[in-house]
Amino acid sequence: SAVISQKPSRDICQRGTSLTIQCQVDSQVTMMFWYRQQPGQSLTLIATANQGSEATYESGFVIDKFPISRPNLTFSTLTVSNMSPEDSSIYLCSVYRIRLAENQETQYFGPGTRLLVL
Amino acid sequence: QQQVKQSPQSLIVQKGGISIINCAYENTAFDYFPWYQQFPGKGPALLIAIRPDVSEKKEGRFTISFNKSAKQFSLHIMDSQPGDSATYFCAAYTTGSARQLTFGSGTQLTVLP
Numbered sequence: 288s289a290v291i292s293q294k295p296s297r298d299i300c301q302r303g304t305s306l307t308i309q310c311q312v313d314s315q316v317t318m319m320f321w322y323r324q325q326p327g328q329s330l331t332l333i334a335t336a337n338q339g340s341e342a343t344y345e346s347g348f349v350i351d352k353f354p355i356s357r358p359n360l361t362f363s364t365l366t367v368s369n370m371s372p373e374d375s376s377i378y379l380c381s382v383y384r385i386r387l388a389e390n391q392e393t394q395y396f397g398p399g400t401r402l403l404v405l
Numbered sequence: 406q407q408q409v410k411q412s413p414q415s416l417i418v419q420k421g422g423i424s425i426i427n428c429a430y431e432n433t434a435f436d437y438f439p440w441y442q443q444f445p446g447k448g449p450a451l452l453i454a455i456r457p458d459v460s461e462k463k464e465g466r467f468t469i470s471f472n473k474s475a476k477q478f479s480l481h482i483m484d485s486q487p488g489d490s491a492t493y494f495c496a497a498y499t500t501g502s503a504r505q506l507t508f509g510s511g512t513q514l515t516v517l518p
Contacts, residue, residue, distance in 0.1 A: 392498065
């Protein structure tokens with residue numbers, strides 16, 4: 288398994304400001320992912336962050352708005368820049384693990400960061 | 406573009422009943438199909454998963470049925486309990502080393518005591 292912590296757990300921010308969300312994993316992982324989940328909605332992948340390379344962003348998400356850092360194999364940050372009320376959402380960090388012996392792939396999720404932009 | 410379609414959006418079941426959630430996909434590049442369970446205030450957690458070369462997988466009260474030709478799969482929760490009340494997401498991995506996960510829209514399950 289993987290234990291993932293995120294900071295902050297929640298925040299209320301003013302329009303136009305930026306917030307950096309931290310994700311810490313209890314063991315080294317190659318693939319880390321950032322998702323957004325709007326209230327009552329499904330999860331949407333923002334970007335994939337692999338250590339040693341630039342993050343890969345999904346359609347509709349750009350680096351200027353959501354810069355990501357991945358300084359090592361256990362840590363990543365996502366910044367939500369120049370926030371607007373439309374950015375109010377839950378942001379989740381996730382890591383991918385494969386257990387070859389059981390032929391099982393698992394994506395573990397952090398508890399999420401609940402962001403409200405006023 | 407919603408690549409994994411999930412239904413129903415919400416489901417209410419009596420305790421002891423069977424909960425059934427359905428998903429359908431179009432992308433033949435999907436090669437692994439997990440189901441996730443999410444409780445309020447928590448991140449999703451893997452519940453059970455299946456590969457397309459298997460028609461059914463059972464783990465305890467949870468069963469996935471998979472119909473490759475119809476591109477459909479479903480989650481059955483037998484003997485549903487109030488503690489099963491949560492949001493359930495079907496999902497699919499795309500073939501390749503990137504392992505991108507696409508989620509369905511989610512089903513909010515309420516099991517009445």
